[in-house]
Amino acid sequence: MSAIATPAVQLLPKSAPKGKAGTPTKSVAKKTTKTKTPPAATTDRRKAEANKDAATKAKNQLRKANAVSIKPQKREYGLDDERAAELKKSKAYNAYREGSSYWCVVEALHSLGIGKLHSGADLIAAYQKVVDKQSFKAFKSKEKRNEENGEDWKGKILTNAYVTTRKDYGQRQRDIGWEVRSEREDGQMFYGLYRLTNWK
Numbered sequence: 001m002s003a004i005a006t007p008a009v010q011l012l013p014k015s016a017p018k019g020k021a022g023t024p025t026k027s028v029a030k031k032t033t034k035t036k037t038p039p040a041a042t043t044d045r046r047k048a049e050a051n052k053d054a055a056t057k058a059k060n061q062l063r064k065a066n067a068v069s070i071k072p073q074k075r076e077y078g079l080d081d082e083r084a085a086e087l088k089k090s091k092a093y094n095a096y097r098e099g100s101s102y103w104c105v106v107e108a109l110h111s112l113g114i115g116k117l118h119s120g121a122d123l124i125a126a127y128q129k130v131v132d133k134q135s136f137k138a139f140k141s142k143e144k145r146n147e148e149n150g151e152d153w154k155g156k157i158l159t160n161a162y163v164t165t166r167k168d169y170g171q172r173q174r175d176i177g178w179e180v181r182s183e184r185e186d187g188q189m190f191y192g193l194y195r196l197t198n199w200k
Contacts, residue, residue, distance in 0.1 A: 078171040087176045093193070095172040101139070101160045104131045106173070109161075109180065109193035117183055117190035120158050127157050161191045 079087070079095060087095055093110060096103035108126035112118045118126075128136065144150025151159060163169045164180040173179055177196045182189055 077168045079175040084175040092176060093178050093195075095176050095178070096164075099132060099135060101157070102164050102169070105157070105161045105164055105191075106178075106180065106193060109191060114193045114195060117181070117192040120161075120189055120191070123161060123191055124154050124157050158189065162189070165191070 078084075084095075093114075094103055094106040096106060104127055105123070107130040108123055109118065111126050111130065112122055131139070139156070140153040142153070142156075144152070161180065162182055164173065165182045170180060174196065179194050179196055180191065181194055182191045184190075
């Protein structure tokens with residue numbers, strides 16, 4: 001039996017993928033388009049940032065100004081020139097606010113006699129005669145700050161008398177030519193009201 005001839009099969013080269021029209025497609029890299037900010041938007045953003053910076057700066061300046069304004073000022077203990085001149089003209093010997101404890105101390109010492117020292121007991125007795133009765137009642141009823149170191153009403157009178165001899169609280173007396181002085185003798189304090197000799 002004769003062999004049957006098998007037709008030769010011709011191998012075709014692998015074709016590239018085809019597009020819609022049957023033509024080979026090309027791989028195209030995607031282009032990324034950078035979005036540009038419109039000039040107007042950039043200007044508005046810069047203005048907003050500038051306004052924010054200006055507001056922050058103004059806030060900081062205001063904070064500094066307030067810090068200076070609330071800074072405690074040095075206390076003035078003496079009298080102003082006008083008030084001192086007024087009291088000198090009226091020949092006043094008491095520069096404290098009328099009715100205050102310091103005022104009562106000066107009044108008490110004046111009633112006991114100027115230019116000499118007086119015992120604490122005499123000062124306390126004279127103090128009660130010049131002080132307003134209602135005010136003195138409230139003064140006596142004040143509780144001690146603490147039981148261990150607190151003073152009773154008599155101790156407070158003597159403490160106030162000593163305060164008027166100090167350089168700071170006693171300055172207003174000196175402004176009108178008077179001074180409260182104190183000395184310790186035999187463990188006791190004595191107080192007196194003196195007129196300054198160099199005062200005119």
